[in-house]
Amino acid sequence: MLNFEHSNKIKDILTAIQNNLAPEQLSYFEDLSLVEFIQAIIQVHYTEGQFDIETIHEMITLYNKQMHEEIQNVYVTLDDDHPLNILYRENEVFRNILSQIKDKMITLEQDKDASILETDLNVLGNLYAHYNRKEKLIFPILERKQVYTLPRKVWAMDDDIRATYHQLKKRLKRIDEIEFKHIKKSFDTLYVEMKQMMIHEEDILIPLIQEIFTAQDFETIANESDAFGYAVNVDSIWTNQDKEYEVNLASDEDRSQNIKIGGGYLTVKEAELILNNIPLELTFVDKNGLFKYFNEITTSADMMFIRTPISIGRSVANCHPPKSLKKMMQVMRLLKNKEQETVTMWFKKGDEYIYVTYKGVFDDAGEYQGILEYVQDIQPFMDLPNVVKRDI
Numbered sequence: 001m002l003n004f005e006h007s008n009k010i011k012d013i014l015t016a017i018q019n020n021l022a023p024e025q026l027s028y029f030e031d032l033s034l035v036e037f038i039q040a041i042i043q044v045h046y047t048e049g050q051f052d053i054e055t056i057h058e059m060i061t062l063y064n065k066q067m068h069e070e071i072q073n074v075y076v077t078l079d080d081d082h083p084l085n086i087l088y089r090e091n092e093v094f095r096n097i098l099s100q101i102k103d104k105m106i107t108l109e110q111d112k113d114a115s116i117l118e119t120d121l122n123v124l125g126n127l128y129a130h131y132n133r134k135e136k137l138i139f140p141i142l143e144r145k146q147v148y149t150l151p152r153k154v155w156a157m158d159d160d161i162r163a164t165y166h167q168l169k170k171r172l173k174r175i176d177e178i179e180f181k182h183i184k185k186s187f188d189t190l191y192v193e194m195k196q197m198m199i200h201e202e203d204i205l206i207p208l209i210q211e212i213f214t215a216q217d218f219e220t221i222a223n224e225s226d227a228f229g230y231a232v233n234v235d236s237i238w239t240n241q242d243k244e245y246e247v248n249l250a251s252d253e254d255r256s257q258n259i260k261i262g263g264g265y266l267t268v269k270e271a272e273l274i275l276n277n278i279p280l281e282l283t284f285v286d287k288n289g290l291f292k293y294f295n296e297i298t299t300s301a302d303m304m305f306i307r308t309p310i311s312i313g314r315s316v317a318n319c320h321p322p323k324s325l326k327k328m329m330q331v332m333r334l335l336k337n338k339e340q341e342t343v344t345m346w347f348k349k350g351d352e353y354i355y356v357t358y359k360g361v362f363d364d365a366g367e368y369q370g371i372l373e374y375v376q377d378i379q380p381f382m383d384l385p386n387v388v389k390r391d392i
Contacts, residue, residue: 006032006040010059014044014051017058026066034071037063038208046153053199060203071207076218082238083138083221084206090130090231091198097124098191105187109180114172121169126231127194131158133228134201135321136306137221138209140314145212148318154200156322161197164190215240224308227300281305281375284361285316287368289332304354304375335360336368352377 009028016023029037041059044050064070074084101120108116135158139151168186171178222238258265266274275282275295281304284293291314294307311319320328334340335358343358355378361369 003036003040004043006036007043010037010040010044011050013062014055014059017062018051018055023059023062026062029063029066034207035211038204038211041204042147042150046149053196057199057203072202074206074210076210076215077238079238081222081234081236083133083218083225084210086225086230086232086234087130087134087201087206090126091202093231094124094127094130094194095198098194101187102191105184108175109184112175112180114175117172121172123231124165126229127161127165129229130231131162132306133221133225133230134158134205136228136308137224137310138205139318140311141213141217141221142209143314143318147208147212150205150208151318152322154197154205157193157197157200159321159323161190161193164193220310224300224310227303227306227308229301279376281307283307283373283375284370285332285373286370289316290314291316291319292370304349304352304377305356331358332371335371338362346378351379353379353382 009025013023013025013028032040041056045053045056060071074082074088076082076084079085080089097120101117101124104116104120108114135151135155139155142148142151164186168183168190171183171186175183219238219240225234226237255268258267261271276297278295279297280295281297282293282295283291283305286292291311293312300306300308316332317325317329331343334343338360341359344356346353346355348354354375356373356375359372359374361372363369
């Protein structure tokens with residue numbers, strides 16, 4: 001529950017810092033739990049849009065001194081392969097790479113040789129793995145714990161960083177054609193945006209999830225992280241050695257009972273095998289807009305659209321980047337209202353031509369039940385020979 005007294009006190013302290021005055025109410029920190037403190041920051045900074053992240057960082061530094069602790073420290077484990085420690089390790093890599101690129105900018109301007117940044121930019125490109133894991137694995141759990149504004153705002157900033165990184169790479173390819181100031185502007189923007197994101201993560205996001213996530217949450221994140229990759233070496237999947245979790249599985253007998261499906265009968269096991277052998281990536285969003293199902297024709301890492309179990313039950317609105325949300329909601333309205341039977345799109349991804357179809361699903365009474373998405377690589381169809389082949 002949001003406490004406006006806390007957020008108003010935080011505003012007073014931030015205002016003093018912003019005006020270069022010594023805050024007089026630091027003892028108020030002692031009346032707050034860490035979660036309450038961060039919730040107040042979320043309200044003030046992310047919801048109301050007040051104060052910049054650097055001022056927030058100054059306040060957190062004062063908080064640490066007042067409370068005699070470092071809220072940025074990971075206390076749940078010292079294991080380097082814990083999801084939180086991986087985030088920190090990756091940020092350290094990004095800091096070093098950004099500094100290296102910054103040092104090379106003078107040489108780059110003089111020599112116009114973009115190859116001197118090739119290795120650095122490739123390493124920095126691992127920000128995609130870092131941000132994707134955060135958005136697809138950490139954010140769903142935050143949402144289950146009723147934390148919504150923070151992930152949406154951070155995801156939007158992640159998108160801006162990715163766009164700036166892409167812009168920098170494009171401009172470097174044209175280093176002989178454009179004024180160097182445009183390249184420098186792209187890098188300077190990327191430098192500032194990524195440094196600020198590290199503050200968002202290390203001062204706010206990580207301390208919050210460390211307080212409210214369970215060991216099972218972290219283990220789930222660790223188990224599904226490999227699908228998105230890392231910016232550092234990860235030797236092992238982190239597991240919690242101190243606790244056993246209860247797992248409720250359907251009995252073999254339940255899965256072997258025939259049930260009426262379509263024009264025949266199948267067991268649950270047979271239906272699952274069929275769905276997992278259809279050469280399409282299938283996703284189903286129910287009538288309430290909840291991500292409910294995906295088939296498993298391959299491992300998550302090899303999917304055209306990566307899906308992992310942690311997102312099951314997540315609102316489809318939160319499964320997409322903020323910048324594409326409006327388009328996705330429009331597609332859902334078109335299908336739900338039967339204005340279109342299907343909506344399709346396609347794009348090139350490496351050597352694959354990805355063809356995506358969204359289809360409204362209705363029951364026999366015509367009542368809307370949800371949306372089926374199916375994704376396929378249509379490149380093999382383009383490679384078909386002209387000669388008709390009918391033999392087996």
